[in-house]
Structures are given as C-alpha cells and as structure tokens.
Amino acid sequence: MRFRIQHTTWPRPALILSDTPQPNCPDCHGEGGHNHDYGDHTGEYAGTEWEPCHCWDETRRWTVLPLPRLPRPRQTSTDPWASDEPPF
Template identity: 70%
Template sequence: MRPRIHYATWPRPALILTDTPRPDCPDCRGEGGWNRDYGDHETGEYAGTEWDPCTCWDENRSWTLLPLPRIPRRRQPYTDPWGTTGGYSDEPPF
C-alpha cells in the first residue's frame, strides 16, 4: 500500500488516507487503470466509456482521518450597477 492524504468533498468534507497506484506498474504506468470505449451491439456506434481499474491498487481502500465541518454560504443580495437590489429600475435608459 502507498498511502497519501487526500481532501474529499463527498459525502461530506474530510481528510482521508487513500491508496495510490504503483508508479512502476507495467500495465497502467502509474495511472491506476485505463478508459475503455464500448459500442452498441446492433449499430456498432459509440455508446460510452468505462473505467477499468488496474490490479496494482484498490480504489475503494480509504479511511477517514478527519471529518471537516461544512462552512455555510452567505448569500449576498443582488445589487445591479444602479444600486437597486431588486434588479429593476424605473429610470429610463440613456
């Protein structure tokens, strides 16, 4: 296992300890896997892409080290260039 600390945002903000791909892996060259395009069986046209993970690491192996608090967002009221907060003005355009 080659651990590293990673910042995760889902399902909640946290610092996690996760495994990394082996950098000298001859199959994935340290990327952890490869994309595989596939097509429709009847038409043969492109239907999507799947991720095939390499056997040199386990992408599901992770441990939460420190859950972080959610920071609430403060919404600012909209103010247009003329200083009105509703977005409308009774001034005629020039």
C-alpha cells in the same frame, strides 16, 4: 500500498488517506487502470468504461480529519446580472 492525502466533500467534508496506484506497475504504468471505449448496436460510440488495475484498490480510504461545514454566504439578489457593474 502508497498513500496520499485528499480532500473529499461527500458524504461530508473531510481529509482522507487513500491508496494510489503503483508507479512502476507493468500493466497500467502508474495510471491505476485502463479506459475501454464501447459502441452501441449500430457501432457508434456509446461511452467509456474504466477497468481498475490489480495494483490499486480505489475503495481503500480512511478518514483522517473530519472538516466542519462552512456556512454559505447569503446572496442579496437572486439575479446575478442585476448589477450596475460592467461585465469585465
């Protein structure tokens, strides 16, 4: 297991310790998985699926430090274009 610290905002702001893919994995070469494009019944592109590699568990994470929610600044005007400032 190789760990890294990340910032998350869901379900609440926090610093988490998460697992990372093995950089020398012969299957994914350190990317953590593979993308597979697929088509619909007419053969047109319909999306991409992600298949995680066996060297990495993307659900393995621990909260290190919960962060406080910062209050949002209040807007004085609801119209962002109602300013006398030039647009540049």
